[in-house]
Amino acid sequence: MPKVLISDKMDPKAAQIFRERGVEVDEITGKTPEELKAIIGQYDGLAIRSSTKVTKEILDAATNLKVVGRAGIGVDNVDIPAASAKGVVVMNTPFGNSITTAEHAVALMFALARDIPEADKSTQAGKWEKNRFMGVELTNKTLGLIGAGNIGSIVADRALGLKMKVIAYDPFLTPERAVEMGVEKVTLDDLLARADFITLHTPLTDSTRNILSRENLAKTKKGVRVINCARGGLIDEEALKDALDSGHVAGAALDVFVEEPAKVSPLFGTPGFISTPHLGASTNEAQVNVAIQVAEQMADFLVNGGVTNALNMPSLSAEEAPKLKPYMALAEQLGSLVGQLSGEGLMAVSVEVEGAAAELNQKPITGAVLAGLMKVYSDTVNMVNAPFLAKERGLDVREVRHDREGDYHTLIRVSVNGRNGERSVAGTLFSNRTPRLVEMFGIKVEADLEGDMLYIVNDDKPGFIGRLGSTLGEAGINIGTFHLGRRSAGGEAVLLLSVDSPVQGDLLKTVCSLPGVRQAKALRF
Structure with a gap:
């Protein structure tokens, strides 16, 4: 029988739901970090509100922990990267209050x-x-x-x-x-x-x-x-x-x-x-709602393997997860890229799959695209609630599956339509597992999307790359990788650089002012 610890004060209905679903539960609140570390190893799940701090040290001591459930929206008190590294799912209840x-x-x-x-x-x-x-x-x-x-x-x-x-x-x-x-x-x-x-x-x-x-x-x-x-x-x-x-x-x-x-x-x-002292969620009804929701979500995960409102894991069955994981990583990167570059006023997004990707469940791929697309604007979006948030904002989401064979054995294309017209990016998987960008706005360009990057649209003229390198070098910015594509010789070119530190503020303005630069933007993946 799975065992859950409720470490913050929570409505009694949460414990009741756990027991009804076949989950053993202890309600032990007010523990110091050291006291929590001493007991956390015996639990499969940890249900919290805002008082308990789920730090890396707590997670290191949680040898059996599989899921952390936050009854509420904010998860500032949870070290999500550390939880992900430990294989611990982090859930919240984003709509309960x-x-x-x-x-x-x-x-x-x-x-x-x-x-x-x-x-x-x-x-x-x-x-x-x-x-x-x-x-x-x-x-x-x-x-x-x-x-x-x-x-x-x-x-x-x-x-x-x-x-x-x-x-x-x-x-x-x-x-x-x-x-x-x-x-x-x-x-x-x-x-x-x-x-x-x-x-x-x-x-x-x-x-x-x-x-x-x-x-x-x-x-x-x-x-x-x-x-x-x-x-x-x-x-x-x-x-x-x-x-x-x-x-x-x-x-x-x-x-x-x-x-x-x-x-x-x-x-x-x-x-x-x-x-007022952060009372936005402080009503009896809200406390009951989030307690019930977090208990239902955690019990479903521990008993049946269902994943709902996870911040670090998509909604997947055990059979689908291994195949879909690299595709969702690619999809989220493409969504993040087009979201960071397209600006405001988006009305529609299209997610197209072809080749090997067309044989898979497209819903998690679309969810990953939407999560990447909107994470610039929302700190609670994930692959589970991203489609709901997109629908709520009136964003028209279209899924297209192609049986045709293209230039790549598998391909995901993300197109958005908004105030600035239509834009499209596409990516593939190298060796069936490594995400790679292969096209931006109709220009062929191959790049890995990771860390801090600099995106530039410029005129394809001699000397530009040298001027750019000198500008970044004088500012102490080291270039990791350099990816270039162009429509035609002497025409519009697209440049993606990975950099060891972000290009921001006055330096970004300096880059924008370089001769030949049409647009420059700092990106983060």
Whole structure:
């Protein structure tokens, strides 16, 4: 009988489900890391919330551990690379607390509009300051959503019920999905200029970090109110304090902070600022939902081998896994490549397989493509929930299977259609196991996609490669591999370099300014 340890406080229904499914369970909470290390070796599964830190040291001591289940979304407290190296599956429950988090954002919006925390404090102090707390109505105000995924769409629905106008900025929001939600799709600058209230519902990635920077806060409408129940780090907290002090931002409510627990913050004590201690998921219903879901997922894995909402493993049967593993690695790389290069406004993606790939189950391959495509925008996407997220955003996904024989014994082609037109990349497997890019946007180019890379579109002119090498060399950037393709002699060329350290900031601008460079972008795999 499999044995699971619940190491954080969790709704009793979780233990009940484990036992009903034939899994032995112990509920032992509050252990120190050393105490957890001493007992973890006897368990097949570990069910946690946010308190338990599943470090490499814990995993090294977990000699029998097969699965870690996080009742909730965030897995910052789990060393996923170490878990993968140990063969431990890491699962989460990404949709169990969506309604709760959305409602908390709406609650904070009301609190800001009517200055409820300060009015309560003043009244309970024996004052009666009706003239001091002059609020604003939500009716007919414009709500700007930064992120229109699962939680953002729920907030939009509630806001529309309050007779607000809702505009949304989201790279994956299609015009069709926007119409379905009843919102107007806009650019970020347009949202900043028009919104009376701004709520953030996006993960923290390289592209969203400080999305409300000092510069972007300055672009907002004077008197705007800002709410963040998503991730700390989406807002420049020092800049937000200055904007509150100056009166440009009328109010801000944060449930999340860059450093948590937030015992000290530049925002604390600032007039117009409201804070809560990461309560987005803190309702009885949400706690029950995520506890039930994590128990069901872990029990299914331990008893039947089913894999659901895994962050480091695709949804596969035991028979399919060995054959599909290298194909999914290739598919995720192709999805990541086209996602990083295509930008915003994607409407459709096509996944084509031919040769040996056409004889396999295409669903995991498509899931891997979507996981790679959207991981730039989401920190919880995986091969299991990627198709759901794509559908939620209105992304049209098409699968094509070709019986024809091509230039390669097996081939996967990923094509996307969006604001910048259609783009396509293709890859194969060398020796049936090594992923290799073989085509980019109609140009033949062979490359391994790994680590830090630099992508350049340039004019095929003599001397360019020398100038580029000198520029990178002077900056201390070592080139690992060099892959070049071109449409025709003297025409458009594509260059992919693997580099030992990322090309960013001023150096990337310098590369872009080199004669002949049409486009340059840093990539990460």
